[in-house]
Amino acid sequence: MYRYDEFDRDFVDQRVKQFEDQVSRRLSGELSEDEFKPLRLMNGLYLQLHAYMLRVAIPYGSLNARQMHKLAHIAREYDQGYAHFTTRQNVQFNWPTLEQTPQILKELAGVEMHAIQTSGNCIRNVTSDHFAGAAGDEIADPRVYAEILRQWSSLHPEFSFLPRKFKIAITGAVHDRAAVQVHDIGLQLAKNAQGEVGFKVFVGGGLGRTPMIGRLVREFLPQEHLLAYCEAIVRVYNLYGRRDNKYKARIKILVHETGLETLKGDIEAEFERIKDGVLSLPAAEVDRINSYFAPPTFEQLPYTAENLEAAKATDRDLAQFVQRNLHAHKAAGYASLTISLKAIGEAPGDATAEQMDVVAQLASTYGHDEIRVTHEQNLVLPHVKLTDVPAIYAQLQKHGLATPNAGLVTDMIACPGLDYCALANARSIPVAQEISQRFAQNSRQQELGDLKLKISGCINACGHHHVGHIGILGVDRKGEELYQLTLGGSADENTSIGKIIGRGFPRNEIAGAVETVVNAYEGLRDNPQESFIETYRRVGPEPFKEALYGTA
Amino acid sequence: MKLITANRLLNGEVVWLGAEGQWVSSFTKATPLETAEQLEAAEKRAQADSDNQLVLGAYSIEVCMEAGEFKPVQLKEVIRAQGPTTRLDLGKQASSHQL
Known part of the structure; x- marks a missing residue:
């Protein structure tokens, strides 16, 4: 997965210090709530019914065991012993105090996490397929492009005060597991006739009070133009999007009111103006980011695991779990394993600190240190050996995490x-x-x-x-x-x-x-x-x- | 009949304006406001305490009498006064501060 470089680390550390200072100025009265509210929101801190709520970013829903252990630690030490995984592949803590939030952010920074841009009218966490890098049906790993978009959109000076929040999703396969057509920008990786990688681009999808399906604006966008084209879209939106009415401020309304062809013309004109400039993505840079997401070394294994087949024959629950919660992996003898956070009668998406530690431990022991958060509020171990599934299942069962319901009616x-x-x-x-x-x-x-x-x-x-x-x-x-x-x-x-x-x-x-x-x-x-x-x-x-x- | 409610700035806890202008952690200790003058005075107090970093987001809520006790009219305010309806171990209901 992506690791912070020196720039990332300095930047996040500076933001923590900055927020610590802002909190102290708020508590001393130097900042009023009106002045402070946008600052706390920029750091993911909301006020909900019972308490503050801190939303922590999990870029494209991808995290490692150390990060998950840290989330468990925060839930235990600073909150009420649980956390809530969201449809934006993020995580929320429902009971932090204002006073302790800078310390929580410090803890997060220690494991390369933060809460920046999890609120406000900016480009939010780019979401992606939870089976990215593992699914047999993907054209390319969408996390590479999600990471490139994350770097481009983080504190983008022009796009920090958009008319409204802005959400981008990217899927790497034809079968869309990232709901890209209900995002402000939806990207679907594709290959053209020459076998080059690019994107099908949708604009103006969204839910809320005016649900709309994204409109296709580009059948094939070559990968080197990803940032220039996204910049053109967001710039046109920033210029023409409505700011008089927050309910009409999303890009979907602009698409609807302006008309697709006119807006497409504006986007294309802006794209023509800026393309082949600083935003062009050199193949070398894509390769560099790609190297962060290099798949683990998979063993040469048979397609089926004898021990798993034998265990299934005697354990009906395990057989059901395998049927519903394992997803086909590109490497033989491996699977992506969904850990349902929808145990019968429980709150969808909630996990206790103990459960988060268990998942982290399983990822370390069996899962190449990778965990995903799905937009359907579950967790995934993307790379597990089929031979290890009985042992993983036994651990999950002990901790209320083995519900065999992925994709079924109770997986809501x-x-x-x-x-x-x-x-x-x-x-x-x-x-x-x-x-x-x-x-x-x-x-x-x-x-x-x-x-x-x-x-x-x-x-x-x-x-x-x-x-x-x-x-x-x-x-x-x-x-x-x-x-x-x-x-x-x-x-x-x-x-x-x-x-x-x-x-x-x-x-x-x-x-x-x-x-x-x-x-x-x-x-x-x-x-x-x-x-x-x-x-x-x-x-x-x-x-x-x-x-x-x-x-x- | 009304009450003034807010959240404590420091920890976000739900509070209500009680006797002698104190912010109380229990709904039952809040002071109902029956006249426009009482409401106006309480709102002034809430504004002053917001300005002094004690609370944030103060607003008035409707309350009604039920079985000799007052309770919030809106479900949202019932939930604020008690805690999540799905987690009885959390919020006010987890301690002695119950409706």
């Missing part, structure tokens, strides 16, 4: 909702927990197959409900929590925005409504292999409406 995304978040209108976590309990039975979940359920506690859509096969949006109706159901969303290469199916459901009815939808799907599917989204796309919303509301 849920935002923190009204239990923590100052913006939320309704709770998300208890809804997720109740649904999780309803589908707790393993065999039932397996029968249902791939099903993406996503829950947001307000229209800002941090829980990605618009792109859930089943989406749930919590709203406030006259002081009561009400939950709207959307169906048919998807965030892969066939991205679609879900449609509201009908009137909402009160808190005590929403889990039942989800079960009704799922039961209807079971009755409607052509065969057990037809997934929920395939069935929905084939039959449309009507049969689900009927199941939920009758034919009235």
